[in-house]
Amino acid sequence: MTPRRFGICIDANDPERIAGFWAAVLGRETETSGDEIRLLPRAEDDLRIRFLPTDAPKTLANPHHLHLTSSLPDDQQRTVDRLIGLGASHLDVGQQPDEDHIVLGDPEGNELCVIPAGNRWLEATGFLGEVAADGSRENGIFWSTALGWPLVWDQDGETAVATPSGSAKVAWGGPPPVPRGPRDRFRFDLIAPEDTGPADEIRRLVGLGARLIAETHGGGRWATMRDPDGYEFEVLAPR
Template identity: 85%
Template sequence: MTPRRFGICIDANDPERVAEFWAAVLDREPEASGEEIRLLPRTDDDLRIRFLPTDAPKTLANPHHLHLTSALPQDQQRTVDRLIGLGATHLDVGQLPEEDHIVLGDPEGNELCVIPAGNSWLAGTGFLGEVAADGSRENGLFWSAALGWPLVWDQDGETAVATPSGSAKVAWGGPPPVPRGPRDRFRFDLIAPEDTEPAAEIRRLEELGATLVTEIGSDGRWARMTDPDAYEFEVLAPR
């Protein structure tokens, strides 16, 4: 099976401001397309990122968040200082004093972690090293099959997949699930490969355990679905 591309969709009250922040953090160019703003990937293996407007305020922690890596010991604080300068803030999400990652929020409070150098789990990944996701083992297995990405961890209810090149990971932390509101602000996208028919891709995902919410058929968005843990994701046309 041809591997699929993986994307992130973040709802924002001010999508231009949040996209500008992440474009600067990741050194990517933003591109507006209709109501959404995309960060253009620099390589074919980059995780796709887009932002959509919402009027709903952020009231809960996101079920998923990003991990940024550090190559050298001094890089962690340099990254933190740079992100603070771009509009990030320090967050207390219950991290323990002995934990060595630093938790920040982007301009709208979307959580992210800056990981110190020497982290063996993220060795070999890029600066955007991981999407840390809430979810069960079943969900991790679903996404491995849905994306066609190798499962690189499956232990004690925790799972993880990696991009085909190993440039980034997506990891599911197992139970218990985090509290959730009516709709998650941080969601996943699955980008279909060339020469894929929408109906066939939707049917394939249903056979793997996804549930169709609605077919969209506009702006390159084929369908809204939910994964086995009832997290919403969208199926996007090839780009």
Template identity: 50%
Template sequence: MLPRVLTVTYDARDPERLARFWAGMLGREVIEDAGGLLLPGDDTQPGLRVARGDAEMVRPNLIHLHLTSTTLDDQQQTVAKILELGGSHLDVGQLPEEGHVVLADPEGYEFDVIEPGNNFLAGTGFLGELACDGSRAVGVFWSEALGWPLVWDQDEETAIQSPHGGTKVAWGGPPLAEREGRNRQRFEVAVAADDLAAEVDRLVALGAKRLGPAELADPDGNEFSVTAR
């Protein structure tokens, strides 16, 4: 099977600021390329890309990150670092007794710092999860698209993980949020340049819809791209 690297693109009105924030949080370098500002991933951690986009933030966002903690003190230190780098607390209706902390990055994208002892995210690393809005069908699609096994498949909720471990990608099942225009967060799948056309054909055979030469939509209608690496 061809090696594939997953990246999540974020549209931002101030790409440089958002890229600096996540680079500081994740300890990654920022590389400027034709697609924007890239924080590269690997076969266990998805990359993050920040692209210029001037659209207003529309909630709920369809993807949000879960950062892990080893202790309560570690969780508090992570939250303090987020605030120092330009993040902010966010009220989405969470209850006081819930252990996770909900925050927003400088562009307003929400994410969580998960409390210690979360068994589902054990061993995933600091970037524990991409929590996505989506159906079971889209979870199965991405399992086949990336060659990542399903590590959770219950009550319409699914999750996949690289065979090498690391970050999980999960879909919460119905009801799905209403889409309003183009998603401001999108997946990108990078493959070897010589395999680009064949990869697009393979993904269409799995159930993707063609939107352009290397622009597709998954079974839930979420746009994504296939790029050469």
């Protein structure tokens, strides 16, 4: 099976500001298409990131968040200082004093962690090293099969996959511990390959355990679906 590309969609009250923040953090250019702003990938399997407008305020913790890595001992604090200068802020999400990662929120409070140097789990990844997700083992297995990416971890109910080049990981850490609103602000995208069409891709994902919410036409969006844990995701046309 042709591996799929993986993406992130974040709802924002000010998409231009949030897209600009993340473009500066990751060193990417932006592109506007209709109602969305995209961060352009720099490599073939860079995680796709896009932002959509919403009027709803952020009131709950996101079920998924990003991990940024460090190569040298001073990199963690340099990254934190740089992100604070771009509009991020420190967050208290209940982290313990002995935890060595630093938790920040982007300008709209979307959680992220800056990981210190020496982290063995992320040592082979890029700067955007991981999407840390709530989710069951069954959900991790679903996404591994849906994307065509092999599992790189499957132990004690936790699972993870990696991009084909190993540049980033997506990890599921167990059942959702946070309250859920009517719609998550941080969602996943599955980008279809060139050799498939909407009907076949939707049928394949339903066969793997996803549920179709609605077929979508226009804007490069094929369908809105839910994965086995009930998280909403979109199926996008090849890009």
